[in-house]
Amino acid sequence: MSRIPYLRRAELGPDGQRLWDSIVAGRGDELVTAAGALAGPFNAFVTAPDAGRRLSALGATLRFGTSIERRLSEIAIITVGARWQAEFEWWAHAPMAREHGVPDAVVDAIGRGEEPPFAVPDERVVYVVAYQLSRTGRVEPAAYEAARELLGDAGLVELVSLCGYYTLISFLLNAFDVPLPPDAAPMWDGRD
Secondary structure (H helix, E strand, C coil), X not given: CCCCCCXXXXXXXXXXXXXXXXXXXXXXXXXECCCCEECCCHHHHHHCHHHHHHHHHHHHHHHHCCCCCHHHHHHHHHXXXXXXXXXXXXXXXXXXXXXXXXXXXXXXXXXXXXXXCCCCHHHHHHHHHHHHHHHHCCXXXXXXXXXXXXXXXXXXXXXXXXXXXXXXXXXXXXXXXXCCCCCCCCCCCCCC
C-alpha cells in the first residue's frame, strides 16, 4: 500500500482531474488500477497537480521528444531505476528496453548490478554516463567525451536530464512505497 492515499478522479479538484485525463490520454487506461486510482508515480502527480502537470510534461519530453534513440533512453532509465531499486520503474521500463532492442542479457545484468555484456558501443556509452551519474552525481572526462561524440552537446543535456528525471521518479516511487501491480514479481528482495 502506498504511503500516500490513492486518489480517484472524482476526489480531485479541476486541476487534478485535467491532469488525470491528460495522463490517461497519453499513457492509456492500464494506468488506472482495479481500485480506480492511478498506478506508479502518477498518483503522486495528481496529489500535487501543479507540480505533477510539470513533471508529466517533462517526462513526456524526455522520453519522446529528444534526439536520443529510444533504445538508448531505456538503457539510461533502467540503469537509474536499478541504482535506486525502484521496483515499479524497473517493472515498467525493463520490458520497454527489451521491446526497443536492448538484449535480454544487458537488461538482466543491469538489474543484477553486474557489468552488462554490450555488443554495441553506443549502449555502453549511455550506460556508463547513467551509471556514473547515478552513483556519484558526476561524469568522468572519458565518459563525457564519448557521450559528447555520440550524442552531441544537446543530446548530452537530454541524457543528463533524463537521468535526473528518472532519479526523481525513483525517489517518488520509493519514498511513497508505490507497489507493483498485484501480478508482478519484484526484481529485488530488499534494498541496499
